Amino acid sequence: MTDNAIIEINKLIKRYKGSDSNAVDSLNLNIQKGEFYGLLGPNGAGKTTTISMLCGLLSPTSGQIKISGLDINYHSQKAKSIIGVVPQEIALFEDLTAKENLRFFAEMHGMKKSDFISCIDIYLDKFSLKDKANKRVKTFSGGMKRRLNLIAGILHSPQILFLDEPTVGIDVQSRNVIAEFLHEINKNGMTIIYTSHMMEEAEKLCSHISIIDFGKEIANGKPAEIIQKNENCNNLEDIFLSLTGRRVRE
Amino acid sequence: MNRLKASFIKELLILSRDKAGLAMLFLMPISLVLIMTLLQESTFNKLSEKQLPVLVMNHDADTFGINVVKGLKTSTFFKITESDDISKDEFIEKIEKGDYLIGIIIRKNSTTQITRSIEENIQKQFPEEVGQLFESYHDELKKPKVEIFFDPVLKNSYKQSILGSLRHYSAMVEAQLMFEIYSGLFKDMLNIELKPAGNFENLINFDEKYASSGGNTIIPNSVQHNVPAWTIFAMFFIVIPLASNIIKERNSGVSARIKTIPGSVITTSLGKASTYFVVGFIQAILMLMIGIFILPLFGLSALQIGNAAIPLLMVTIAVVIAATSYGIAIGSLSSSEQQSSIFGSISVVILAALGGVWIPSFMMSDLMLNVSKISPLSWGLNAYYDIFLRSAGIMEVLPNILLLLAFAVICFVVAYFYSRKIRV
Numbered sequence: 135m136t137d138n139a140i141i142e143i144n145k146l147i148k149r150y151k152g153s154d155s156n157a158v159d160s161l162n163l164n165i166q167k168g169e170f171y172g173l174l175g176p177n178g179a180g181k182t183t184t185i186s187m188l189c190g191l192l193s194p195t196s197g198q199i200k201i202s203g204l205d206i207n208y209h210s211q212k213a214k215s216i217i218g219v220v221p222q223e224i225a226l227f228e229d230l231t232a233k234e235n236l237r238f239f240a241e242m243h244g245m246k247k248s249d250f251i252s253c254i255d256i257y258l259d260k261f262s263l264k265d266k267a268n269k270r271v272k273t274f275s276g277g278m279k280r281r282l283n284l285i286a287g288i289l290h291s292p293q294i295l296f297l298d299e300p301t302v303g304i305d306v307q308s309r310n311v312i313a314e315f316l317h318e319i320n321k322n323g324m325t326i327i328y329t330s331h332m333m334e335e336a337e338k339l340c341s342h343i344s345i346i347d348f349g350k351e352i353a354n355g356k357p358a359e360i361i362q363k364n365e366n367c368n369n370l371e372d373i374f375l376s377l378t379g380r381r382v383r384e
Numbered sequence: 385m386n387r388l389k390a391s392f393i394k395e396l397l398i399l400s401r402d403k404a405g406l407a408m409l410f411l412m413p414i415s416l417v418l419i420m421t422l423l424q425e426s427t428f429n430k431l432s433e434k435q436l437p438v439l440v441m442n443h444d445a446d447t448f449g450i451n452v453v454k455g456l457k458t459s460t461f462f463k464i465t466e467s468d469d470i471s472k473d474e475f476i477e478k479i480e481k482g483d484y485l486i487g488i489i490i491r492k493n494s495t496t497q498i499t500r501s502i503e504e505n506i507q508k509q510f511p512e513e514v515g516q517l518f519e520s521y522h523d524e525l526k527k528p529k530v531e532i533f534f535d536p537v538l539k540n541s542y543k544q545s546i547l548g549s550l551r552h553y554s555a556m557v558e559a560q561l562m563f564e565i566y567s568g569l570f571k572d573m574l575n576i577e578l579k580p581a582g583n584f585e586n587l588i589n590f591d592e593k594y595a596s597s598g599g600n601t602i603i604p605n606s607v608q609h610n611v612p613a614w615t616i617f618a619m620f621f622i623v624i625p626l627a628s629n630i631i632k633e634r635n636s637g638v639s640a641r642i643k644t645i646p647g648s649v650i651t652t653s654l655g656k657a658s659t660y661f662v663v664g665f666i667q668a669i670l671m672l673m674i675g676i677f678i679l680p681l682f683g684l685s686a687l688q689i690g691n692a693a694i695p696l697l698m699v700t701i702a703v704v705i706a707a708t709s710y711g712i713a714i715g716s717l718s719s720s721e722q723q724s725s726i727f728g729s730i731s732v733v734i735l736a737a738l739g740g741v742w743i744p745s746f747m748m749s750d751l752m753l754n755v756s757k758i759s760p761l762s763w764g765l766n767a768y769y770d771i772f773l774r775s776a777g778i779m780e781v782l783p784n785i786l787l788l789l790a791f792a793v794i795c796f797v798v799a800y801f802y803s804r805k806i807r808v
Contacts, residue, residue: 189644214646223637229398241390242645242652270401286641 141165146197157183159349170320172340173329180349181329218292222299224279228272243290257285277308297328333371391655405625413618421610428606435463439484446495455553479533487533611675611687612768613741619664620732623711627724630715657708664704702788703764709795716799735759763787
């Protein structure tokens with residue numbers, strides 16, 4: 135285990151049944167504790183597959199994943215107890231209210247009632263959802279659902295937070311609130327692994343990025359360093375396009 | 385335990401807000417049990433209790449005519465209407481119109497004709513030297529005739545029933561007449577005065593009993609069939625909202641999110657199953673209550689549930705567990721809500737048809753009766769029949785309970801391993 139590494143990925147391979155190529159192909163990653171780690175790549179690059187394996191939702195074809203020193207193949211329950219997940223989809227119960235949803239996830243995480251009651255109120259207030267606390271999720275706008283989706287993933291104060299495109303399809307205000315909040319919790323010590331297609335947002339938020347394509351890592355480092363290394367590129371988006379090409383995927 | 389409770393409460397809240405789902409789980413079976421029981425009432429009555437309307441025209445005001453009509457009237461199977469003052473054409477018209485299913489015309493002088501036939505046969509028993517014992521008659525007088533008209537829709541079993549009754553009462557009259565003729569001969573030839581004939585009726589007693597261990601004699605009728613049948617159907621209809629709920633959670637990413645939380649997936653599945661178990665149990669209680677208290681308000685008989693409370697409880701629990709597990713299996717195997725609702729509803733309807741919900745198994749052919757044994761609804765229904773009609777105890781219903789539980793285990797195992805398999 136590398137010093138201070140909270141996630142270690144060694145020669146990780148994932149091949150789906152019936153597929154003739156690897157979705158994730160011998161990927162090696164080392165994510166340090168407290169990092170805001172951006173996992174970037176075009177559609178189908180293998181970002182979500184990697185996150186799914188890190189969360190224990192998919193089994194790797196081969197390779198090793200260690201979370202806080204625990205091999206996820208053997209200690210998945212312990213590893214799961216320190217992670218939080220904010221999936222790409224709005225993974226909430228549409229027929230429950232915001233409060234009922236959060237209460238359910240808090241109880242599933244084994245939180246005590248005395249803890250989660252106040253915690254829920256604080257987060258709802260922080261994300262401007264307090265007055266909608268008792269409204270059903272199906273009546274919410276896209277931005278409100280995204281914010282609630284995020285709260286459900288961080289309510290139990292995980293050490294590591296996986297975010298799979300958390301700001302997709304929402305307005306600037308909601309995106310800004312989410313970005314500011316993520317920056318804040320990262321500053322307070324939470325390790326964040328984040329996938330996004332928003333290069334500007336990733337450049338601003340991430341302390342470290344890894345660009346992957348066809349399941350392989352093609353760039354790795356701090357955003358500023360990567361930009362500096364490529365003379366013809368002014369920002370992350372230029373680098374992204376130069377590395378992954380301008381051809382439309384999927 | 386907290387996860388189980390959280391999952392249970394969550395499901396309960398979601399289900400309580402699903403008005404269409406609730407209507408399907410409660411209103412549909414209530415409507416079905418009311419409609420089907422009322423619709424099948426007359427069919428069941430025809431099969432068991434209802435008297436067949438019979439029109440009788442008796443032109444023989446003598447021993448035969450009087451006793452046959454009297455005999456038919458004592459039968460609880462026939463409702464006899466006498467009509468002696470209409471023409472034969474009018475008589476037949478009443479049968480044709482369907483006012484009566486059977487018409488019987490007893491011809492004039494039937495008793496005399498029977499008497500003469502008996503006399504002729506007795507005469508043949510004596511040697512010729514004895515000479516003529518009775519008056520000699522023309523041939524045409526020796527043909528007593530009872531004409532019977534049937535409604536074309538009448539089933540063969542009913543025809544055989546009326547013919548059997550007529551033969552029975554005719555035989556009694558013939559025996560009586562024969563006894564009277566022999567009495568006359570004894571007096572004429574031997575000068576011995578015989579006492580009046582004894583009772584020729586019921587020389588053999590048929591003691592009818594229902595084979596029921598508890599001594600209950602509850603007759604299977606529309607209520608006794610339809611209430612348990614549609615109760616089981618309703619419980620199995622849990623499959624549709626349950627499977628749909630599972631798929632909705634899977635497609636929305638909620639179930640994946642839950643899988644990222646430490647703890648067994650089985651706990652959350654059990655939490656979900658518990659909610660539907662409670663719903664199924666409430667359905668069963670509600671449906672039985674309707675059978676006991678509501679159906680009589682529609683002029684139907686009240687449901688008799690016997691006095692075997694523990695077996696009834698155990699069968700109900702087994703049916704709900706089987707239905708819930710089936711729902712979980714359908715939800716796990718289907719890839720879309722549409723697929724699960726189509727497959728779920730069609731499969732339940734087919735299993736219900738096979739299981740004797742729509743048409744009772746005793747009306748099925750031998751082939752279909754054997755096929756029906758593969759349906760879990762048939763296991764549940766037979767167990768209810770055993771309890772309601774035959775006062776069965778736990779041991780008698782245990783085979784069906786075990787079958788239902790085995791079905792539940794298979795469904796749960798299939799769902800569990802399929803869910804693991806798709807986690808590639």
